[in-house]
Amino acid sequence: MGVLSSSQVSARPLRLTTDATLEQLLDALSGARFVPTSDSPSVGWGSVFDDAFAVGFRPGTQFRVGSSFIVAADDVLPRRLRARFYWMHANSERKRTRPGDDTSDWRTRHVLKAADVLLYEERQGAFTGLVTARDTASFKTVTEALKAAVLSAGDRADLVYDTNEEQIPEDLFLWLVYLLQDREVITDNLYLNAITELSSRDRNLRPAKFGESATLERVELAALIALGKVHFGPAKFILDVADPALSADLQLYPDGGFQAFRSSLYEDEAPSFDGVEQALALFDDIWVRILPELRQAHREADEWDTSGRTTLREEALEQVRALLRLGP
Numbered sequence: 001m002g003v004l005s006s007s008q009v010s011a012r013p014l015r016l017t018t019d020a021t022l023e024q025l026l027d028a029l030s031g032a033r034f035v036p037t038s039d040s041p042s043v044g045w046g047s048v049f050d051d052a053f054a055v056g057f058r059p060g061t062q063f064r065v066g067s068s069f070i071v072a073a074d075d076v077l078p079r080r081l082r083a084r085f086y087w088m089h090a091n092s093e094r095k096r097t098r099p100g101d102d103t104s105d106w107r108t109r110h111v112l113k114a115a116d117v118l119l120y121e122e123r124q125g126a127f128t129g130l131v132t133a134r135d136t137a138s139f140k141t142v143t144e145a146l147k148a149a150v151l152s153a154g155d156r157a158d159l160v161y162d163t164n165e166e167q168i169p170e171d172l173f174l175w176l177v178y179l180l181q182d183r184e185v186i187t188d189n190l191y192l193n194a195i196t197e198l199s200s201r202d203r204n205l206r207p208a209k210f211g212e213s214a215t216l217e218r219v220e221l222a223a224l225i226a227l228g229k230v231h232f233g234p235a236k237f238i239l240d241v242a243d244p245a246l247s248a249d250l251q252l253y254p255d256g257g258f259q260a261f262r263s264s265l266y267e268d269e270a271p272s273f274d275g276v277e278q279a280l281a282l283f284d285d286i287w288v289r290i291l292p293e294l295r296q297a298h299r300e301a302d303e304w305d306t307s308g309r310t311t312l313r314e315e316a317l318e319q320v321r322a323l324l325r326l327g328p
Contacts, residue, residue: 003052009132013161015166017125022079025119029149031152033067035065036063056111057111069082077120077288078288085142091110134257166256187293189293214235239294246264246267248260248286264282
C-alpha cells in the first residue's frame, strides 16, 4: 500500500456505475474532509498532493489537508477525479506502549493510513478507477468509503472489482514470453523491451519466480512451458511506447492492476518531473492508453491463436534439450 508520492506504489482496479455526476461526487468528498487532529478515530478525504509525512505513524500530527479535484478531459484522456482517503487503523503492533505513553490515549494504539483514488469517466455515471491499496483489508476499507460517498451524492453506487473487463487473462503473460523470442514488436506503438520478472504456478500450484530476464534460456521456465498447464502472472516488464514517448517499467497483475516503477522514463520529461506528478502521468497513460492497447493486441493476435502456442512449446522443448544436451 502507498500513496502516489511513495517511492513504490501499486494500484488495484474497479468499476463504478452511479446516477451521481462527477461534480456531485466531488461535492460529497469535499464535504467529508479529513481532520488529522480529531479527538477520536476518524476517516475523511483529502488531496493526492497532501504531504504524506504523517502517514504510517500515530495519528494526531497536524498537516494541511487539501481538496479532491476534477481534471478536465483533453485529446487523449477523459475527465478524472483525484482524491485521497485517510483512516485511522487499530494496529496490534501499536499496542506495545513506549516509555511515557498515556495508555488511555487511543492514538497509541492506532496508525494513520491513506490511499489515493483515481476515477476515469467513460460516460456520465460510468467510471473506471484505481485505488493505491492492493491488500484486501485496505482495499475494502477504501472502496466501502467510496461507495458511501457516492451514495451520499446519488441513489445508486454499483462497485465491481472482481470481474472487470480490465482483468488480464493468464494467456497474455505466456504470449509476452512468446513475443520475447524475436517477436518483440507488439503494435506500431508498443515494443516489448524485456520481461524482468515472471511468476508462475504449475499444475500442483507450486509457485516459481523468474527474475532478471524471463526468456527460454532459463531452463526452468522453458521446462514449465514445454510441460504446459502452467499459470503465469504477475509479470514485470518494460514496454517502449512511441506515443506517449515513454519507456514504461511496470508490474502487471492478473486482476488488471499494476505497479508503475519510478525507473519509467518519458523522453521529454524535465529533471524535476517526479513524485506525484510523475506518478499521475504514469498511471493515466498506463491505465487509459497503454494497457487497453496491450489487451487488444493480445485479443487480435491471430498468429498466436493459430500456431503461436504450439510454436512456443516446441521452442521451449528444443531449448530444454539443448541446455541439457539431450537428443531429439
